Amino acid sequence: MTANQITIALTKGRIEQSAVELLEKAGFDMSFMANKGRNLIFESPDKKFRFLLVKAPDVTTYVRHGVADIGVVGKDVLMEHPTGYLEMLDLNFGLCKFSVASIPSYDPTDHKRKRIATKYPTVAREHFNKTGEDVEIISIQGSVEIAPVIGLADAIVDIVETGNTLVANGLEVFEDICRISARLIVNTAALKNNPDLLPFIRKIEEIVGNEEVPFK
Ligand code: PRP
Numbered sequence: 001m002t003a004n005q006i007t008i009a010l011t012k013g014r015i016e017q018s019a020v021e022l023l024e025k026a027g028f029d030m031s032f033m034a035n036k037g038r039n040l041i042f043e044s045p046d047k048k049f050r051f052l053l054v055k056a057p058d059v060t061t062y063v064r065h066g067v068a069d070i071g072v073v074g075k076d077v078l079m080e081h082p083t084g085y086l087e088m089l090d091l092n093f094g095l096c097k098f099s100v101a102s103i104p105s106y107d108p109t110d111h112k113r114k115r116i117a118t119k120y121p122t123v124a125r126e127h128f129n130k131t132g133e134d135v136e137i138i139s140i141q142g143s144v145e146i147a148p149v150i151g152l153a154d155a156i157v158d159i160v161e162t163g164n165t166l167v168a169n170g171l172e173v174f175e176d177i178c179r180i181s182a183r184l185i186v187n188t189a190a191l192k193n194n195p196d197l198l199p200f201i202r203k204i205e206e207i208v209g210n211e212e213v214p215f216k
Pocket of ligand 1: 032141142143144145157158160161162165166198
C-alpha cells in the first residue's frame with residue numbers, strides 16, 4: 001500500500017458496475033477489474049487505488065471504521081445507517097424510490113393500527129412519524145412483497161425500481177416516500193489526512209455534475 005492510496009468500498013453488483021463505468025469516464029483505467037473471478041479486493045497497477053467489494057450495509061461499516069476512505073452505496077442504506085461518515089456526492093445512478101405498497105384492497109385512511117413489513121425499519125418508522133400515524137413495524141430480510149398477500153402485514157415500505165416485483169405479486173404503490181440513488185460517502189479523518197482524496201472526489205463530481213437526475 002502506498003502512502004496516499006485511496007481505498008474504496010463498492011457495493012457488489014449493479015452499483016459496483018456503474019461505479020467502475022463512472023471511473024472510466026473520469027479517465028481512470030479500470031481494466032484491472034475486468035476479470036474479477038471471486039476476488040473481493042483489487043489494487044490498481046499503479047497502487048493508487050484499492051477496491052473492496054462488499055455488501056451494501058457493510059460499505060458504511062468499512063468507511064465508519066476508516067478501513068475504506070470512500071464508499072459507494074445506495075441512499076436507502078444510508079437512510080438506515082445514517083451516521084459515521086460524510087455523504088459528499090449524489091452519483092445519479094442506481095435510481096429508484098421508497099414507496100408504501102400493498103394489495104389493491106388496502107385502505108390507507110383506515111384508522112386501525114397498521115402493520116408495516118419492511119427491510120428498512122428506520123425509514124418506515126420515520127415516514128409514519130412524519131405522517132403522524134402510529135404503526136407497528138415488522139422487520140423482515142427480503143421478499144417483502146409477500147407480507148401483505150399472506151397477511152403478515154397491511155402494507156410494506158420497500159424499494160421500487162421497475163415496479164415488476166410489485167406487479168408480479170399483485171401489489172400497487174399507495175404512496176411514494178423519496179427518491180433513492182447511489183451516493184459517495186467519505187471517512188472524515190481520511191479527508192483530512194489524505195491530500196489525494198478531495199481532488200479525486202472533485203474529479204468524480206465534474207463527471208456526475210450537481211444536478212439531481214429525477215427518478216421517473
Ligand atoms: C429489491 C426490492 C424489491 C425489488 C424492486 O429487492 O426490495 O423487492 O428489488 O425492484 P423492481 O421494482 O425492479 O421489481 P432485491 O432484489 O434486493 O431482493 P430481496 O427482496 O430479496 O431483498
